[in-house]
Amino acid sequence: MGRQPCCDKVGLKKGPWTAEEDKKLINFILTNGQCCWRAVPKLAGLLRCGKSCRLRWTNYLRPDLKRGLLSEDEEKMVIDLHAQLGNRWSKIASHLPGRTDNEIKNHWNTHIKKKLKKMGIDPLTHKPLPAITDQPQEQPQLDGFSELIDQKKEIETSLQSSSITEAKEEDQKSNGVPFDSSMEVNYGFCTDEVPLIEAHEILIDPYAPSLSTSSSSSSSSSSSYYRTGSSNILEDLKLPNFDWHGDYTTNSMDFWDDDFSGFDFLINDDSDRNPIMAVDQESWKIELL
């Protein structure tokens, strides 16, 4: 006998997630960590397939995710990595902390592809398109991408070297260790290696006396705190007070454009809708607002 099916798909909800569903999933994972995804919907009280829960967490709710458009550097890195790895989005994403394979894939299809085509570069082969090659002087100047053609040439050159192939083979042999020919783009960080967010690891009671004020160089005038090992945090924090400041009818996350854009999630108190804490995933700094 094999395992039980992931879900029977009968009576399961599909489509966009609601704020309530998000809260349930966040609450469950922060409380219990990531366990068997098949069990998550039942234990979290969700009428969703475990697969759907995993995707929602991985691509949208994970607190270590970055938000907003890819930066110019990130785009360049994606192009570089795509030239080396092709459509291996998860591998590419592993080189960009806080970015998901889905996000990169979408960005590639909606933005980068067009930019490369405008520059006369075939997004599939990363080689010059014939029509543009004949008329290189007519290539439009694109913001921040004028050096990409040179970079692309470098990529082509590097692709011809055996070190790439060897590195790819080594990557495969090493069973999951991201391939990187030069370590220039390997930051030693893989999204798959993001530490699971255990509640006792990252959440704090801002009013708990055990907190230590950090000596962070943050420009904010408010006090900054680092995570502590408090054991009764969830009790103190009341997870339903999480507020992702998103418009759940549109799935947009408008608040990422405001002053809190540098943080990865915010926590509210009961009294109003203003966030009282923000968590920065890079430093794991928790800041009172």
Next chain:
DNA sequence: AAACGAATCAACCGCCATGCA
């Protein structure tokens, strides 16, 4: 203001590799 098409991106689908029973 309305209609339409284009752009965006969250979510789903189907396949595959792996591991369990």
Next chain:
DNA sequence: TTGCATGGCGGTTGATTCGTT
């Protein structure tokens, strides 16, 4: 060894937003 569930991945869809006329 075999059959099946699980987790992960890449491709695709479709609802929503945005921009233009």
